[in-house]
Amino acid sequence: MADEIAWERLYEEATRVRERAHVPYSRFPVGAAVLYADGSVVAGCNVENATYGLTVCAERNALAAGVAQGRKQPVAVAVVANPAAPVPPCGMCRQVMAEFAGPNLPVRSRSPSGDEARYTLGELLPHAFTKDFL
Numbered sequence: 001m002a003d004e005i006a007w008e009r010l011y012e013e014a015t016r017v018r019e020r021a022h023v024p025y026s027r028f029p030v031g032a033a034v035l036y037a038d039g040s041v042v043a044g045c046n047v048e049n050a051t052y053g054l055t056v057c058a059e060r061n062a063l064a065a066g067v068a069q070g071r072k073q074p075v076a077v078a079v080v081a082n083p084a085a086p087v088p089p090c091g092m093c094r095q096v097m098a099e100f101a102g103p104n105l106p107v108r109s110r111s112p113s114g115d116e117a118r119y120t121l122g123e124l125l126p127h128a129f130t131k132d133f134l
Helices: 007-018 058-068 091-100
Strands: 030-036 041-045 074-081 106-110 116-120
Touching: 007 030, 007 041, 007 058, 007 074, 007 106, 030 058, 041 058, 058 074, 058 091, 074 091
Parallel strands: 074 106
Antiparallel strands: 030 041, 030 074, 106 116
16 A cells, blocks of 8 residues: 555655744654545644744644545655755654554655655554544
8 A cells, every 4th residue: 555655745845844834942844744535635734833832744734634624534644854864753643643553554754865764653652542442
């Protein structure tokens, strides 16, 4: 499935939305794009807050926007951040991804220079807390 995904499209959307990130404190803009089973792409950027705990990551913003738009079944996630090395999603984002997708969800991250890292959600979060525990 990961080979059939238009990763360049996802990276373009993530890069575009990263420019809109609200990051006055960390200066660490991140963009994310989520591809859904219906072919739609929803992007999100990180939004910081002076009360740091209220900051929301790009990946969670993209997934929340997808929910607001009635999207279901994410099939791929792409992340773009500024460091030279690709940055994986944080733990909170991994857990939120696990709410909507299984361990085979492909997740890729890319640096502005084009370096790329490839994961599955199961590799990033091998023991996710899911509805199966409830």
